[in-house]
Amino acid sequence: MKEKWKTLLRHPAVIVFSSFIILFSLADNRANNRAFSELENRSLAKKPIVTRTNLLAVDEDKKFSYLYETYVNDQFLGRDVWITLKSRVEGLLMKTENNGILYGDNGTMYQKFYTVDTTQLENNTKAIERFISRHPGLVKVMIVPSADMVSPNAPSAPFVDELPYLQDMATRFGANGTFIDLLPAFTAHQSEPLYYATDHHWTTSGAYLAYRQFAAEVGKGSFTPSGHTATTVDDFFGTLYSKSKLYSAVPDTLTYYSDLTNPMAILQGGTLEEQQLAANAGLETSFVDLYDETKLEVRDKYAMFLYGNNGFSRVEGNGTGKVLVIKDSYANCFVPFLTADYAQIDIIDLRNLRSSVDKIIAENGYDDVLILYNFQSYQADKNLPGLNLYNS
Amino acid sequence: MFIFRFLPIALAIYYLAPAKLKNLALFLVSIFFYSWGEVRYFPIMLACIVGNYFIAIFLGKNQDKPTVRRWLLVLTLVFNLGMLFFFKYTDFFIININALFGTSIGLLRLTLPLGISFYTFQTMSYTLDVYRGEVEPERNIIDLGAYVVMFPQLIAGPIVLYKDVAAQLKVHKNRYTLSEIDAGIGLFVLGLAKKVLLANSIGALWDDIKVLGYANISTPLAWLGAIAFTLQIYFDFSGYSTMAIGLGKMLGFNFPLNFNLPYISRSITDFWRRWHMTLSGWFREYLYIPLGGNRRGMKRQVLNLFIVWCLTGFWHGANWNFLLWGFYYFVLLTVEKLWLHKPLAKGKIWPHIYALFFIVVGWAIFAVDTGMGDLAMFFSKLFIPQSGISAGYFVRNYGLSLLLGIVCSTPYPGRFYHKLCRQKKEVLRIAFLAVLLLVSIAYLVDSTYNPFIYFRF
Secondary structure (H helix, E strand, O other): OHHHHHHHHOOHHHHHHHHHHHHHHHHHHHOOOOOEEOOOOEEOOOOOOOOHHHHOOOOHHHOHHHHHHHHHHHOOOOHHHHHHHHHHHHHHOOOOEEOOEEEOHHHOEEEOOOOOOHHHHHHHHHHHHHHHHHOOOOEEEEEEOOHHHHOOOOOOOOOOOOHHHHHHHHHHHHOOOEEEOOHHHHHHOOOOOOEOOOOOOEOHHHHHHHHHHHHHHHOOOOOOHHHOOEEEEEEEOOHHHHHHOOOOOOOEEEEEEOOOOOEEEEEEOOOHHHHHHHHHOOOOOEEEEOEOHHHHHOOOHHHHEOOOOOOEEEEEOOOOOEEEEEEOHHHHHOHHHHOOOOOEEEEEOHHHOOOOHHHHHHHHOOOEEEEEEEHHHHHHOOOHHHHHOOOO | OHHHHHHHHHHHHHHHOOHHHHHHHHHHHHHHHHHHHOHHHHHHHHHHHHHHHHHHHHHHHOOOOHHHHHHHHHHHHHHHHHHHHHHHHHHHHHHHHHHHHOOOOOOOOOOOOOOHHHHHHHHHHHHHHHHOOOOOOOOOHHHHHHHHHOHHHHOOOOOOOHHHHHHHHHOOOOOOOHHHHHHHHHHHHHHHHHHHHHHHHHHHHHHHHHHHOHHHEOHHHHHHHHHHHHHHHHHHHHHHHHHHHHHHHHHOOOOOOOOOOHHHOOOHHHHHHHOOHHHHHHHHHHHHOOOOOOOOHHHHHHHHHHHHHHHHHHHOOOOHHHHHHHHHHHHHHHHHHHHHHHHHHHOOOHHHHHHHHHHHHHHHHHHOOOOHHHHHHHHHHHHOOOOOEOOHHHHHHHHHHHHHHHHHOOOHHHHHHHHHHOHHHHHHHHHHHHHHHHHHHHHHHOOOOOOOHHHHO
16 A cells, blocks of 8 residues: 555656546535626526436537536636636737637727628618608618727728628618718717727717717707716726626726606516516506616626616607607617607617507607617617518 | 546546456446437447447357358448448438439438547457457457447547457556556646647637638638648647547557647658548558558559548548548649659658648648538639738737647647656646646636537548
């Protein structure tokens, strides 16, 4: 036995590596599981249970082995530390991207957007054309170009050139509606932070610039920043950061006009689950104001605007007339500006709405309808054809 | 996942098992490993073991009856190749028959059983050796089963011949020593680092190019992509082989070397002595030499080379580009054999450049597996200088990783490690391996991207 120990001592590598693997495996197995990762801003996988279905599943991501491996990976002991270690090594290797996020100058980040889903884009453009032709003269369309199209900080990567697509939309939507081209104004103001460095949204200043252009188009524009109290929140690490997890990332500052206390009614809640819960409780409607300030405590602070992406919401404004905004999350920090111009602002997110938009328009008699998307979500969105659905 | 769940438990079971039961332990943990990815193909593996077991026993009993032997040989080939053919090539032939005759036979759309290309070749080597009287048929089905499903090399090689490990399978006491385990750990970590740190981080470049579309890239980017793929496939595949060899040592087996610095080759002939050595060795021993090799005159030798290389290409995948890739190497090897043999031996620098050029072009044929149109497009990008998406950003992002990959394709890192292996520098060696292991784990934890390009084979 003594002899055996002696031989073992002559192989310190065996001792070091086997004890590391064994101890770490045991510790990892016993560690408490987290439900949510703040760093990555997403729910982590839970331990799967063996069932006949997942054992015999055909699809890779439904197999028990896949679920279990995802679980082990998600709940890996010290996950955030490992992720930071990788990020640092990537830095040593002078990598300028990670997990589909590209790094630009001055701490800015960009979605790796190399190819357009041309089929979906064409479907969506056709859907809007049909929608506009049923409401001639009423609809304004604003498709926000991506940060990489505008910012001088963007790396010289082969991002999609959105210009020809935007020009095509301008021609086609211009026939019966109005296409608001933001690119010239955004390019002129490119040195200002129009987009967050660590988030895929535009900033409140970017949205304001777009608001001025929209207001000019509809003959309004009562909102001035000087007339309101801007509140800033530091330490905003957005979605691009959550994906790239760059160890040296610099947080953004988020601005909102905290004196706007316009009441907002969420008529159709976010997820199906939430809608179900509300319906069960006999609550079809919940009244809030424009900002969900509890979101300022968590990592994804942009979610504070308009309480996220609800199917149908109505904001009481201080102006006159009615406007309908059909939108993605870019509009969430844009809508507050409209409170100065309209008396009623209705907001539709097609991802969470399953009813006829035409009917809503007929019932309310809007003065203006605005379709507001950013280019990347526009070209991939599968819900835009919903504009022409449910019209029985 | 593998490192912190399967490996410690599997090794513990294996080490703690009584000497006589070690092969059973190895068989069981390997069967679990195989079934983990896909339970439904477990019966195929079992059929493969049982089928070859009985054929070999009958062969052993009938060594003096030529007719029976011949029929058993035919049965072996039909059984093993039939299985491989059915799962891997049926759809390819259906597609081509449909295209040729305008028929519309439905596709089977089978998922390829994990590692089938590797383990059918392993079992065939066993039965063929029994046929030739080179090894005795194995009477213990567990021992044979342990050889076939042995987990380290099951999925991605090296292709271990039965005769390489047969003797060791019968050693029950002191099968492995601490020195072997020590060396095995080192190899495993080096292999892991090759796969995770080099192959994965370089491989993303080729994926970017596929997303951007071959039609949109510039000539410099096309070359950068082909070079990146060249490095990726080497580190991916040789990384797995090195891990397998390391794990083999930890279990007490010496698997054959599979890669010997292929990119320092001085000729294509040299390259194929250094690249996937166990596969080319298999084809040499069980196809080229039985066909007559180089002993039946030049014309016959060229025909033999043609058959061997087309099949080598086809083994890599049921696709025209792999066949073309095999044919490409047939042409190069024949040209070398007939004319270039002597000048290459004399040259100093140019043979390296010559070999690397054709290896990279070869990988381009291999990499573009989405049809001949795409392949033609990519080759027009390579050889007709034209503008398009510039290589600039990719050089900046991947430059250092590519450089590291090139350095690691030379003999120097290997020499550095061997220097560390001298006892005096043990602390340094452990520190070096520990850094590689920790960083590799970090990359695995934060991976949304972990492809293994040899999985299809």
